[in-house]
Amino acid sequence: MVQGETNSSAEVDFLALFEAAPTAMLVLAADLTIVAVSDAYLRATMTTRAQILGRGLFEVFPDNPDDPSADGVRNLRASLDRVLATRAADAMAVQKYDIRDADGLYQVRYWLPRNVPVLTASGAIRYITHRVEDVTEQIRASALRDELHGRLREERATIERFFALSLDLMCIASIHGLLQHVSPSFAVLGYDLDELRQRPLWDLAHPDDRPMVVAEFEKLARGEPARSFEARFRCKDGSHRWLAWSCMPDRQAIYAIARDVSDARAARDALASAKETAEAASRELESFSYSVAHDLRAPLRSIDGFSQALAEDYADRLDAKGLRYLGSVRGSAQQMGQLIDDLLALSRVNRSELHRTEVDLSALARATAARIALRDPARNVEVVVADGLLGRADPRLLVIVFEHLIGNAWKFTSRRPDARLEVASVMHDGRPAFVVRDNGAGFDMAFAHKLFGVFQRLHAATEFEGSGIGLATVRRVIHRHGGRVWAEGAIDQGASVYFTLGDEEAP
Numbered sequence: 173m174v175q176g177e178t179n180s181s182a183e184v185d186f187l188a189l190f191e192a193a194p195t196a197m198l199v200l201a202a203d204l205t206i207v208a209v210s211d212a213y214l215r216a217t218m219t220t221r222a223q224i225l226g227r228g229l230f231e232v233f234p235d236n237p238d239d240p241s242a243d244g245v246r247n248l249r250a251s252l253d254r255v256l257a258t259r260a261a262d263a264m265a266v267q268k269y270d271i272r273d274a275d276g277l278y279q280v281r282y283w284l285p286r287n288v289p290v291l292t293a294s295g296a297i298r299y300i301t302h303r304v305e306d307v308t309e310q311i312r313a314s315a316l317r318d319e320l321h322g323r324l325r326e327e328r329a330t331i332e333r334f335f336a337l338s339l340d341l342m343c344i345a346s347i348h349g350l351l352q353h354v355s356p357s358f359a360v361l362g363y364d365l366d367e368l369r370q371r372p373l374w375d376l377a378h379p380d381d382r383p384m385v386v387a388e389f390e391k392l393a394r395g396e397p398a399r400s401f402e403a404r405f406r407c408k409d410g411s412h413r414w415l416a417w418s419c420m421p422d423r424q425a426i427y428a429i430a431r432d433v434s435d436a437r438a439a440r441d442a443l444a445s446a447k448e449t450a451e452a453a454s455r456e457l458e459s460f461s462y463s464v465a466h467d468l469r470a471p472l473r474s475i476d477g478f479s480q481a482l483a484e485d486y487a488d489r490l491d492a493k494g495l496r497y498l499g500s501v502r503g504s505a506q507q508m509g510q511l512i513d514d515l516l517a518l519s520r521v522n523r524s525e526l527h528r529t530e531v532d533l534s535a536l537a538r539a540t541a542a543r544i545a546l547r548d549p550a551r552n553v554e555v556v557v558a559d560g561l562l563g564r565a566d567p568r569l570l571v572i573v574f575e576h577l578i579g580n581a582w583k584f585t586s587r588r589p590d591a592r593l594e595v596a597s598v599m600h601d602g603r604p605a606f607v608v609r610d611n612g613a614g615f616d617m618a619f620a621h622k623l624f625g626v627f628q629r630l631h632a633a634t635e636f637e638g639s640g641i642g643l644a645t646v647r648r649v650i651h652r653h654g655g656r657v658w659a660e661g662a663i664d665q666g667a668s669v670y671f672t673l674g675d676e677e678a679p
Contacts, residue, residue, distance in 0.1 A: 197303040199290075204229045207299070217271050218279075218305050223548045227374060229302075236278040238269035244269030251287050255300055261288040266307055280309040341415065341430040347393040349373050349386075352425075360432060362408030378404035378412055402433065474666075476502055526566050526652055531560035533570070533606060537595040540574040544582050553582060554592040559605065561597055563673045569649045576642035577608040577669050584612035584667065603672065611666040615659075623659050646671070 177451040190197075190208065196216045199208035206224050214220060217233070224232045230249065235242035244267055251262045264285045283304045290299040335342055335355040339651040342355040349372040354365055361376070374385040381403035388399050399422040404412040413431040414437045419615035479502040483495065490498065534557050541555045563570075578593065585591035593610045615623070646669075650657040654674020 183320050195303055197301055197305065198224075200229060200252070200300045200302055202256065202297050202300070204300075206232065213304070216304065218273050224305070229371050233269070233271065237272065238278060242268070242270065251285065252300060252302075255287045256297060259289050259291060259295065260296055261286065263287075266311065277624065280308070281306060298417050325621045335579050343373070343428050343430075345389075345426045345428060346375055347421065347424055347426060349389045353451075360407075361405065371483075373534065376405045378406065380404075388417075388419070389426070392419055392426050395421055402437075432610070512610045526569070528564045528566060528653075531563055531567045531570055533566050534559055536567070536594075537561070537578065537608075538569055540571070540578050541582075541593070544575075544579055549581070551582070551586070551591065553585060554590075555596040556592070556596075558594075558596040561595070563604075565653055569652070573646050573649050573671070574608075576646050580642060580669075581608055581610035581612065582668075584614075585610050586612075588612055589662055597672070598669065600672065605670050605672045607668050607670045609666065609668040614661040614663050616663055617661065620659055620661075624657065643669075 187208070191210055193210050194212055195210060196213040197210045198206055198213050201207050205226060205228055207226075209221060209224060221231070230245050233245075235245045245512055247264065247267055248269070248488050251264050254260075254262045257660065264287070267283050267285060269281060269283050271281050273279050284307050285304045288303070289297045289303045290301060292298045335353070335665075338355050338357055340355075341357050341360070343351055343358070344353040350370055351368050351373055352370070354368050358365060358367070358368055374382050374389065377385040384401065385403050388401050392399055398418060400416070400418050402414060402416045405415050406412055409578045413432055414434045417428055417430045419428040421427075479498055483498050483502070484488075487495065537557045538555075541557070545551070545553070545555075570642065573597075578595070581593040582591075588611060591611065593608065595606070595608050598605050598607055624643045647657050650671045650673070655672035657669065657671040659667060659669045
């Protein structure tokens, strides 16, 4: 029974039941005029009975004019035409069929319709029931799932590309250490990737390293932050490779990446061995040089002493040339003695133990300059030492540095009537450095690399005396402090020698 017909009160009760039914449904006449509608349908379509009863279905529910792809009217009309033609029910697939809200704006909706004919006793179609289910939320949820799945597939593809391209070994393991995903670079170990999956990572560790690897993974399983370690891992052929690991836990997984450092460790070990060999040879050479130099001092003292005695006791028997020859012998012996003393001093620098303390470099420089001035009282040299020069160093060795640097400045300004030397501090590469400057003979920067070598001299012995060992000794002291030393200068425009003091003793 449909709205608009007057029959018994029982039939009216059936109409009330229809209208209150929870199913969204309306009743159409054979000409597709709406003759009855349930409350659920009105709520779903945001309409009222007054708005739709007695009107044509597609007049009330046209396609969304703003959607050029809308095909709801066409599909629904085709279904209803099939019902009219076959007098059989027709179930439609999900349809996108937008509806207007109270403001006349179209809202996107998806429906699952079913059209069922109501036949007369003679088999003619009297009505068509049009039942719909609003599946908009399900469609949106499905679309969201599809979008999320698509993003997940893209992310997985991105991860796979990184896994495939990485030269380092990348893997994802469970918190129990089972390898779940490994990169192709694991092939460096010689295993098929399937052989590695679902086996504990530490199963491949060298027996001596396995306890440490297990302990590291136990820390990760407890949620401790990123860990780094190096260990040996067994290849399929029985050899071992050193792998440097960085690992990070994330919920129920451990992400890890390893770099093969076998060649680097082999090179490091070879370098350490070569260094140890070189240091042993250097110590042996230093010991030999020290012994030879020490043993030469006694005969040189004898040569100098007997030459002096000969000159004093037999001067009346020697002519001028003989005395000159004897003076040359004595001078050479004394020069050789000074050279041996300098070599022994250099050897002591290499052999002595380093003891760092806070040193007042200003006071040390002033005391050194005063001692040198006492040895050469005829000179008038302006000495300028900056206040507050401090550094952590071995004071005994810094005395040697200033003895040579200030001594050189004093020596190479000997032909300057306005001789001046300065000790100060400067900033170099963001850290403090110390400098000893003079306005003396200077040097050609083209030969600066020779300044700190043993027996290297940029001036002839007839111009300025010296053994050519002083700056080599300075360099060794500074290197022992972990610093560096360098020089700048120009011919007849003075020289500046810079040095820094490192934090640790150099090897």
